[in-house]
Amino acid sequence: MxxxxxxxxxxxxxxxxxxxxxxxxxxxxxxxxxxxxxxxxxxxxxxxxxxxxxxxxxxxxxKSCRTRRTSSFQQGYAALRPSGNSAFDAYKADTLRRLEDEQKSFEDFLRRLRDARDKAEFDQFMEDRSRSPRDVKEEDRAEA
Known part of the structure; x- marks a missing residue:
């Protein structure tokens, strides 16, 4: 053997x-x-x-779902734990802070974009609404 x-x-x-x-x-x-x-x-x-x-x-x-869920949950927070290398941990913290700032800026941009779109739609609605009664009155005068 x-x-x-x-x-x-x-x-x-x-x-x-x-x-x-x-x-x-x-x-x-x-x-x-x-x-x-x-x-x-x-x-x-x-x-x-x-x-x-x-x-x-x-x-x-x-391999139950519970085991996979626990391991993926633990892996998600692995990025937050220190690695033991101070230079890498400083770089990681700086990168995470920069990404959070970019995310906040992007969310603010999207909010301003939604506000501008909502304002344009509201202005269009108000213009259509204010125009409608005048057009109806003018048509009534033309028929009479």
Whole structure:
């Protein structure tokens, strides 16, 4: 036995169950779920056996949403923690402050742009409103 081959390695000629398991593992969790559903459709004890195997072997709940949410939550705040390199931390703080200033400036620009658009729309409305009664009066005079 060589040092690189562990004793628990798969045999050279695995059975059809091991081949099927490897094939499903290569395709991931959706393949296991489809196989389980087909098992329930064809013969319900087969589907039940696949469900039990998936739960027992942790193929069904190996990486839950809770684990992914926690890790992404922690990664989001990793940028705020100090790295231990004072020069990099100073650069990072300066860059974050500059980005926050740019964001504030951009939000102010958008607010001014919305205000200008709203004022132009209001002015147009008031002009149309003030013009309408005059046009109606002139039409009434022309008809009479």
């Amino acid at each position: 060589t040092a690189s081959a562990p004793s628990y390695a798969t045999p050279a000629n695995p059975g059809w169950l091991r081949r099927a398991e490897g094939w499903l593992d290569q395709r991931g969790r959706p393949a296991w779920i489809v196989a389980m559903i087909l098992g329930f459709i064809l013969f319900w004890p087969l589907g039940l056996a696949l469900l039990g195997y998936m739960i027992w072997s942790k193929r069904m709940f190996g």
